Amino acid sequence: MDATCPTCGRPLDEHDRHIRFKLPEPVLDIPAEEREAVTWGNDVVMMVKDLGAFIRILIPVKLSGGYTVTYSAWLGVRPDDLRHAWEVWNDNVAYAELRLSGILANMLPAWEDETYKKPLDTAVLNLEHTPYAVDSSDAFMHRVLHDEWPHEFVLSAIAHYE
Numbered sequence: 792m793d794a795t796c797p798t799c800g801r802p803l804d805e806h807d808r809h810i811r812f813k814l815p816e817p818v819l820d821i822p823a824e825e826r827e828a829v830t831w832g833n834d835v836v837m838m839v840k841d842l843g844a845f846i847r848i849l850i851p852v853k854l855s856g857g858y859t860v861t862y863s864a865w866l867g868v869r870p871d872d873l874r875h876a877w878e879v880w881n882d883n884v885a886y887a888e889l890r891l892s893g894i895l896a897n898m899l900p901a902w903e904d905e906t907y908k909k910p911l912d913t914a915v916l917n918l919e920h921t922p923y924a925v926d927s928s929d930a931f932m933h934r935v936l937h938d939e940w941p942h943e944f945v946l947s948a949i950a951h952y953e
Contacts, residue, residue, distance in 0.1 A: 901948030
């Protein structure tokens, strides 16, 4: 039998989760059959004609009790920042120093309206990962990144997403 959380009653294996957004929200507005013709990139960096540049980032959200839900989301960035990230991606020394600022291009479950299109600052915290969101000039987004959140609030929101 799986262990359950004494705080929320959910199985413990549901607490350290990774949620991956396939595409930035604005790209979803482009009909699927038209996306390939206007998109350059891969699952980590993307440029979309007449829409902008995007880089995959990680957004860790702390749950009470030491658990974390990590969103693999997209950050809208300036084209020059995308170019620079592409150039340093495979150079460990330069990549370790990569810092990006941009706008969150996905809606985080539980806070869709409060997080979508909010400013984020990112940094490389692990050479094996995409950059992490580390701060925001938006007060609510800053709280999402730095506060500890109740299990049930966050886990019930992502249950509807998957």
